[in-house]
Amino acid sequence: MVGAKAPKFSIQDFTIHFGNVAALKNLTLDIFCNEIFTIIGPANSGKSSLLQSLNRLNDLNAAYRKSGKILLDGTNIDELEVESLRKRVSIVFALPFPLPLSIFDNIAYGPRMHGIKNKAKLAGIVENSLRESYLWDEVKDRLHIPAMNLSGGQQQRLCIARILAVEPEVIMFDEPTSGLDPISTARVEETLRVLKERYTIILVTNNVAQAARVGDRTAFVLMGELVELNETKRLFTTAVDKRTDDYITGKFG
Amino acid sequence: MNVQVEQKIAFSILFLCTLLVVVPVLIILVIIFVKGAGALNLGFLFEMPTNGMTEGGIFPAILGTLYLVLGALFFAVPLGVLSAIYLVEYSQETVLSRIVKLAIVNLAGVPSVVYGLFGLGIFVLFLGFGASILSGSLTLGIMILPVIITSSREALESVPQSFRIVSLSLGASKWQTIRHSVLPHALPGILTGTILGIGRAAGETAPILFTVAAFYLPKLPQSMFDQTMALPYHLYVISTQVPGIPETIRYGTALVLLLLVLIMNLAAIILRYQFRRRKKW
Amino acid sequence: MHLRKVKEFIIERMIFLSGIMSIIIVALIFIFLLKEGLSIFWRVPISDFLFARNWYPISDPPQFGILPLILGSILVTAGAGVISIPIGIASALFIAEIAPRKTKEVLKAGIELLAAIPSVVIGFIGMVTLGPFIKDLFHLSTGLTALSGSITLAFMAMPTIVSIAEDAITAVPRQYRDAAIAMGATKWQTTWRIVAHAARPGMVAAVMLGIGRVIGETMAVMMVTGNAALIPHSILQPVRTLTATVAAEMGETVQGGEHYAALFAIGIVLFIITFLINGVADIYLHKTKK
Numbered sequence: 102m103v104g105a106k107a108p109k110f111s112i113q114d115f116t117i118h119f120g121n122v123a124a125l126k127n128l129t130l131d132i133f134c135n136e137i138f139t140i141i142g143p144a145n146s147g148k149s150s151l152l153q154s155l156n157r158l159n160d161l162n163a164a165y166r167k168s169g170k171i172l173l174d175g176t177n178i179d180e181l182e183v184e185s186l187r188k189r190v191s192i193v194f195a196l197p198f199p200l201p202l203s204i205f206d207n208i209a210y211g212p213r214m215h216g217i218k219n220k221a222k223l224a225g226i227v228e229n230s231l232r233e234s235y236l237w238d239e240v241k242d243r244l245h246i247p248a249m250n251l252s253g254g255q256q257q258r259l260c261i262a263r264i265l266a267v268e269p270e271v272i273m274f275d276e277p278t279s280g281l282d283p284i285s286t287a288r289v290e291e292t293l294r295v296l297k298e299r300y301t302i303i304l305v306t307n308n309v310a311q312a313a314r315v316g317d318r319t320a321f322v323l324m325g326e327l328v329e330l331n332e333t334k335r336l337f338t339t340a341v342d343k344r345t346d347d348y349i350t351g352k353f354g
Numbered sequence: 355m356n357v358q359v360e361q362k363i364a365f366s367i368l369f370l371c372t373l374l375v376v377v378p379v380l381i382i383l384v385i386i387f388v389k390g391a392g393a394l395n396l397g398f399l400f401e402m403p404t405n406g407m408t409e410g411g412i413f414p415a416i417l418g419t420l421y422l423v424l425g426a427l428f429f430a431v432p433l434g435v436l437s438a439i440y441l442v443e444y445s446q447e448t449v450l451s452r453i454v455k456l457a458i459v460n461l462a463g464v465p466s467v468v469y470g471l472f473g474l475g476i477f478v479l480f481l482g483f484g485a486s487i488l489s490g491s492l493t494l495g496i497m498i499l500p501v502i503i504t505s506s507r508e509a510l511e512s513v514p515q516s517f518r519i520v521s522l523s524l525g526a527s528k529w530q531t532i533r534h535s536v537l538p539h540a541l542p543g544i545l546t547g548t549i550l551g552i553g554r555a556a557g558e559t560a561p562i563l564f565t566v567a568a569f570y571l572p573k574l575p576q577s578m579f580d581q582t583m584a585l586p587y588h589l590y591v592i593s594t595q596v597p598g599i600p601e602t603i604r605y606g607t608a609l610v611l612l613l614l615v616l617i618m619n620l621a622a623i624i625l626r627y628q629f630r631r632r633k634k635w
Numbered sequence: 636m637h638l639r640k641v642k643e644f645i646i647e648r649m650i651f652l653s654g655i656m657s658i659i660i661v662a663l664i665f666i667f668l669l670k671e672g673l674s675i676f677w678r679v680p681i682s683d684f685l686f687a688r689n690w691y692p693i694s695d696p697p698q699f700g701i702l703p704l705i706l707g708s709i710l711v712t713a714g715a716g717v718i719s720i721p722i723g724i725a726s727a728l729f730i731a732e733i734a735p736r737k738t739k740e741v742l743k744a745g746i747e748l749l750a751a752i753p754s755v756v757i758g759f760i761g762m763v764t765l766g767p768f769i770k771d772l773f774h775l776s777t778g779l780t781a782l783s784g785s786i787t788l789a790f791m792a793m794p795t796i797v798s799i800a801e802d803a804i805t806a807v808p809r810q811y812r813d814a815a816i817a818m819g820a821t822k823w824q825t826t827w828r829i830v831a832h833a834a835r836p837g838m839v840a841a842v843m844l845g846i847g848r849v850i851g852e853t854m855a856v857m858m859v860t861g862n863a864a865l866i867p868h869s870i871l872q873p874v875r876t877l878t879a880t881v882a883a884e885m886g887e888t889v890q891g892g893e894h895y896a897a898l899f900a901i902g903i904v905l906f907i908i909t910f911l912i913n914g915v916a917d918i919y920l921h922k923t924k925k
């Protein structure tokens with residue numbers, strides 16, 4: 102399905118250290134538009150560190166050292182203005198972190214930071230974002246209550262809406278359903294499938310079944326190294342590396 | 355000795371010691387309230403002193419203290435809050451930030467009379483502001499700077515890291531993040547520190563002795579380059595420098611000063627309590 | 636967008652400048668004290684200034700020996716320490732370990748209020764109540780003595796000592812207490828032998844900061860110690876401290892004159908003393924945190 106398209110992200114020989122500890126070693130891979138690219142692997146194998154490098158959130162960590170290159174649409178991300186990079190490459194965290202504001206203000210936060218002040222325009226963005234994340238019907242009558250009052254699943258969809266409001270190109274999900282019940286999880290996964298039509302999706306999960314359900318291609322990362330990368334169906338039926346097979350069949354993890 | 359008896363005795367001693375700290379506070383408050391309340395009336399608060407301060411009110415001293423406090427805040431609040439932002443949001447754990455913190459600790463420990471000397475040297479003489487409200491305000495402002503920095507720092511540090519991460523991850527710049535996702539949530543704490551600073555600035559005498567305070571000046575200041583009377587200095591003057599001041603005037607002045615400072619501190623305590631209770635994270 | 640960048644650049648410069656402002660102010664204080672005060676040492680050698688026994692700044696020729704003032708400060712401070720350290724530490728232990736939660740809140744608020752009372756008000760009360768009391772008790776000609784100063788200052792040191800020691804005690808990890816209690820120690824034994832011991836660096840810092848506050852205190856001490864610049868032989872004599880000397884005499888000096896410079900030189904001495912005390916206290920505070 103990816104054909105000969107140019108990659109959205111091209112990660113080249115990328116290595117991460119935190120202090121003296123290597124978090125990711127010589128990673129090279131491409132991520133394409135309109136796919137759900139899943140990354141699986143046990144805890145502490147470098148998956149989240151990779152995500153936070155893609156939008157340079159790791160720059161906030163004083164111990165962070167990197168080598169290699171990450172290209173976004175062919176441009177090295179270090180040469181982009183960091184604010185516009187983060188606007189283009191958004192992240193949804195494992196825990197929903199609503200700001201202590203109303204639902205409306207949470208979603209309008211990003212657009213306001215990017216200079217949109219017109220009230221009607223903001224209201225339109227908020228409504229669209231909430232519709233896209235399937236939260237609109239549940240909250241349309243109470244947009245001005247504190248976002249903290251929503252349930253866990255609703256908060257997570259609020260965070261997705263908040264990101265959609267800044268019109269990103271890539272959306273990264275860092276174990277977005279780890280704290281959710283099965284029904285809320287199913288709704289988030291449903292949202293992912295729809296979002297993929299318009300965005301590039303990178304999904305980090307330690308839920309192997311989730312990767313199998315929604316991923317187009319899946320990478321297995323173990324202790325900072327890329328073990329295997331393939332189309333999700335292939336990876337789950339005919340894994341080449343024994344460690345991959347052991348992990349997806351639940352022999353460790 | 356039986357350990358239980360030992361414990362009883364020890365706890366009783368500790369309790370008595372605690373009483374020794376707290377009870378005198380009550381005694382001081384009661385004495386001043388009882389003896390000073392009689393002097394409190396509108397005339398005392400809003401009239402000029404007359405007849406060599408033995409009659410009339412203390413209005414110029416009250417007004418002077420208000421001017422000085424406002425002036426000190428005008429200078430110390432922006433500087434203190436920005437300084438706290440530097441320490442919490444910008445500085446890494448470097449030698450520089452360590453020196454800054456040490457400097458703040460030392461500023462907090464400098465004797466108030468040394469602030470007075472400093473104010474005299476730099477503002478009154480070197481910069482040529484003379485003994486004036488401006489000099490006094492700046493001196494008091496520097497004195498309360500550590501209070502404002504310290505409480506602002508605590509307030510900023512209590513804002514969860516996730517607020518910053520979320521804001522930055524949405525593409526907001528560092529300053530936008532501080533301005534919209536950190537400062538609003540630190541505001542109650544900063545306000546608490548500011549109120550404590552007001553209490554401190556209103557009550558201090560030594561820093562204003564040589565920088566602004568007038569012994570007896572029964573007219574109101576016209577500009578910030580004028581001298582003024584101030585409540586704490588006025589209390590000092592009428593209780594040690596001028597014989598024959600009626601007791602009610604002395605206690606009344608002490609009561610007004612005490613009320614001003616205590617109301618500020620109570621407000622700060624209540625605000626902090628409310629803030630802790632309402633905090634959602 | 637470009638405008639925003641410029642605005643943020645300016646704001647961030649201001650933040651940095653404000654950040655290092657504390658260093659600048661400390662330096663400026665020291666520089667201005669030196670600028671105004673150093674000239675006295677052309678006339679009076681430092682050793683004479685510190686150790687000569689006579690402070691007669693307005694006699695002819697004037698004598699600038701601050702030994703009586705240093706001894707006055709030491710005597711008053713030592714007295715205040717003897718009173719406030721045991722009481723302060725004991726109440727910190729009570730508040731942190733023994734008092735029930737509600738009582739604790741009330742006590743802490745009370746101590747905060749004590750800290751808030753302006754020193755001139757405490758001096759006033761000391762003058763009108765403590766002074767006459769001491770006078771009658773010891774049959775003295777005046778009640779304004781070193782002892783009155785010590786008692787008054789003890790109350791001013793107490794809030795500092797109690798609140799910082801209380802923080803240090805509260806910061807002792809729970810496991811210490813649990814372990815001691817599990818081994819059958821009573822609450823008192825745990826408090827005294829384990830918790831108080833573990834909190835010792837913080838208590839040292841508390842005591843030092845309390846003493847720093849006492850040495851620097853000006854108005855209250857000026858109002859209750861009687862202000863006689865003589866070498867004290869008893870705690871029941873009037874004394875005069877370094878701070879009170881500056882506060883009381885600056886108004887009568889000629890700017891740039893010897894007396895004026897000598898008072899600034901006293902400021903230098905005070906600045907250095909408190910600088911050292913606070914520096915050392917800070918080291919102890921950091922010990923507690925680790």
